[in-house]
Every structure is written in C-alpha cells, then in structure tokens.
Amino acid sequence: MSQMGLQMPGARTVRRPQLNVYTALAFIAVIILAVACGVVWQASVKLSPEQGLMAPFAVQQEGQITFGS
Amino acid sequence: MHVVTKILVVLATVMSILLAAMSVAFTANADRVRSENERLRTMESATDMTLKAAKSTAEAAVVRTNDELRARNDEIASLRREQIALQQDMARHMADAEAAKAEAVAVQAKIDQLASTVATQTELIASYRTEVTSLRDNELRYSRREIELADRISELTGQLEVAQETNRALQEQLAEVTHGGVRSPGGRVADGSLGGGPIRAQITELRRDPGSGSTLASIDAGTNDRLRPNMELSIVRGNTFIGKLTLESVDLNEAVGRVDMLGNRNASVRQGDLVVTSLR
Numbered sequence: 001m002s003q004m005g006l007q008m009p010g011a012r013t014v015r016r017p018q019l020n021v022y023t024a025l026a027f028i029a030v031i032i033l034a035v036a037c038g039v040v041w042q043a044s045v046k047l048s049p050e051q052g053l054m055a056p057f058a059v060q061q062e063g064q065i066t067f068g069s
Numbered sequence: 070m071h072v073v074t075k076i077l078v079v080l081a082t083v084m085s086i087l088l089a090a091m092s093v094a095f096t097a098n099a100d101r102v103r104s105e106n107e108r109l110r111t112m113e114s115a116t117d118m119t120l121k122a123a124k125s126t127a128e129a130a131v132v133r134t135n136d137e138l139r140a141r142n143d144e145i146a147s148l149r150r151e152q153i154a155l156q157q158d159m160a161r162h163m164a165d166a167e168a169a170k171a172e173a174v175a176v177q178a179k180i181d182q183l184a185s186t187v188a189t190q191t192e193l194i195a196s197y198r199t200e201v202t203s204l205r206d207n208e209l210r211y212s213r214r215e216i217e218l219a220d221r222i223s224e225l226t227g228q229l230e231v232a233q234e235t236n237r238a239l240q241e242q243l244a245e246v247t248h249g250g251v252r253s254p255g256g257r258v259a260d261g262s263l264g265g266g267p268i269r270a271q272i273t274e275l276r277r278d279p280g281s282g283s284t285l286a287s288i289d290a291g292t293n294d295r296l297r298p299n300m301e302l303s304i305v306r307g308n309t310f311i312g313k314l315t316l317e318s319v320d321l322n323e324a325v326g327r328v329d330m331l332g333n334r335n336a337s338v339r340q341g342d343l344v345v346t347s348l349r
Binding site for chain 2: 062
C-alpha cells in the first residue's frame with residue numbers, strides 16, 4: 001500500500017525526499033566531474049599508448065613511449 | 070535523499086573514481102612522456118654537440134679539402150700549361166720531323182739524281198775511255214807512222230843534206246873564187262873533227278852589233294849539240310847558200326855568232342834560216 005502512496009491509519013507520516021540544494025550541488029559536482037572526466041579523458045587519450053575505450057587508463061612503458069592516436 | 074540525488078551521488082562517485090583513475094594514468098603517462106622528452110632532449114643536445122663537432126670537423130675537412138682542391142687545381146693548371154707547352158714542342162718537333170723527312174726525300178731524290186748522273190757519267194767515261202783508247206791506238210799508230218816517216222825523212226834529209234853540202238861546198242868554193250882569195254881558216258875550228266853527223270839549227274834572232282856594224286845571229290843549238298866557239302857554220306835557205314856564221318858564244322842549247330855574207334850583197338839573212346855545219 002505504501003507503494004500506491006496510501007497512508008494507512010496508525011502509520012508514521014512518511015515524508016518524501018525532496019530536491020534540495022545538496023541535490024543541486026551534487027548535480028553541479030556531477031557536471032563538473034563530467035567535464036573534468038571529459039577533459040582528462042581527452043588528455044589521457046593523447047598520451048595513451050593504446051586506442052579505444054581503455055586508452056585513457058593505459059600506462060606508457062618506461063623507455064618505450066608510443067602513442068595510439 | 071532524493072533519488073535524483075542518489076543518482077547524482079553515484080554518478081559523482083563513479084566519475085570521481087573514473088577521474089582519479091584517468092588522472093593517475095594521465096599523471097604516469099605525463100611523467101613518462103616528460104622523462105622521455107628529457108631523455109630525448111639530452112640525446113638531442115648530445116647529438117647536436119656531436120653534430121656540431123662533426124660539423125666543425127667536416128668544415129675543417131672541407132676547408133682542408135678545398136685547400137687541397139685548390140692546390141690540385143693549381144697543379145692541374147700548371148700541368149695543363151706544361152701539357153700545352155709539350156704539345157707545342159711536339160707540334161714543333163713533328164714539323165721539324167716533317168721538314169727533315171721532306172729534306173731526306175729531297176736528299177734521296179738528289180742522291181738518286183746524282184746516282185743516275187754518276188751512271189751516265191760512268192757510261193760517258195767508258196765511252197770516253199773507249200774513244201781515248203782508240204785515239205791512243207790511233208795516236209800510237211800515227212806516232213809509229215810518224216817515226217817511220219821521220220826516219221824516212223831523216224834518211225832523205227841526210228841524203229839531201231849530203232847533196233846540199235856538196236852543193237854548198239861547191240858554191241862556197243865558187244863564191245870564194247869569185248869574190249877573191251881563199252879565206253884563211255885560222256882561228257876557225259872545223260866541225261868535222263868533233264865526229265858525229267851534221268849539226269843543224271835555226272836562226273832564232275837577228276840583231277846588229279853597234280860596235281862593228283855586223284849582224285849577230287842567235288841559233289837554237291849549243292854545246293849539247295856539239296857546238297863550240299869559233300865553229301864555222303853555213304847559213305842556207307832551202308837549197309840556197311846564204312852565208313857563213315862564226316860562233317862567238319855557245320851555251321847549252323843556244324849560241325850566238327857573227328854573220329859573214331862573203332861579199333854577197335844580193336842575199337840577206339832572215340830569222341828561221343837553217344844553219345848547218347860545213348862539210349869539208
């Protein structure tokens with residue numbers, strides 16, 4: 001019944017969570033993180049020795065610097 | 070917490086993790102790339118220095134090579150000048166050789182010409198020798214003939230002289246008788262006492278003695294012909310008695326005497342008259 005939003009007698013009042021400033025801050029953080037991930041992704045892809053999705057996480061070998069892009 | 074917030078938190082967390090991982094990879098790669106960059110820069114600088122050293126060495130080698138090349142070029146130029154001089158000398162020597170060859174050909178032609186001339190002259194000499202031989206043979210024959218004729222002439226002359234002497238003697242006696250008195254033979258030497266045949270000579274010169282006015286005659290006979298001073302000779306012309314010649318000076322091959330016409334004014338002595346010894 002609670003799934004249907006019905007409030008039964010004797011039950012506590014459930015207050016639904018609401019969007020607040022923290023949500024906005026989280027949203028902003030996500031946005032900024034997304035942007036940062038995007039920027040770092042692009043930079044890492046440039047320095048990555050491989051290509052593809054896992055390119056940003058690949059590490060160059062010592063003394064054998066190659067670039068996949 | 071709202072669902073959206075949760076979702077956002079999860080997303081933020083995931084993105085944070087993702088970002089962290091990518092940051093770590095990026096940092097490691099950047100560090101590696103930076104190290105590699107530094108190593109490459111070091112290598113580049115070392116290579117640059119090596120290149121600079123090599124370049125300076127190469128430049129020095131180039132300068133040295135240029136100097137050597139210049140020296141070689143100078144040597145080549147001098148050798149070319151020498152080559153040109155030698156070619157000129159060779160051309161001159163070849164011209165001299167050609168001239169010498171032409172001269173040799175000319176000399177050979179001259180030699181051939183001279184050889185042909187010599188052959189011709191040899192033939193001429195042979196013909197001349199033949200001719201001279203024949204001429205000598207002829208001359209010998211003619212000489213023999215002349216000797217024979219001379220002998221014959223001598224024989225006939227002797228006979229003639231004998232006859233003439235006889236005639237002269239008679240004429241002399243006649244003249245002596247006709248013009249008065251017999252001349253004294255004193256001081257006159259008779260020629261017959263010397264022996265041998267009659268002596269004949271010719272009058273070569275006539276002149277007059279300025280002292281006595283008499284005629285002096287030179288004859289072409291002397292002591293070699295058995296003549297002596299004071300010999301008396303007869304002057305004849307052909308078969309005619311002209312006068313007497315008394316020798317005064319006698320040399321080896323000539324003599325001078327005084328002419329005596331015996332008073333015969335119609336006759337005169339001439340150059341070329343014959344003088345013979347008197348036959349008594």
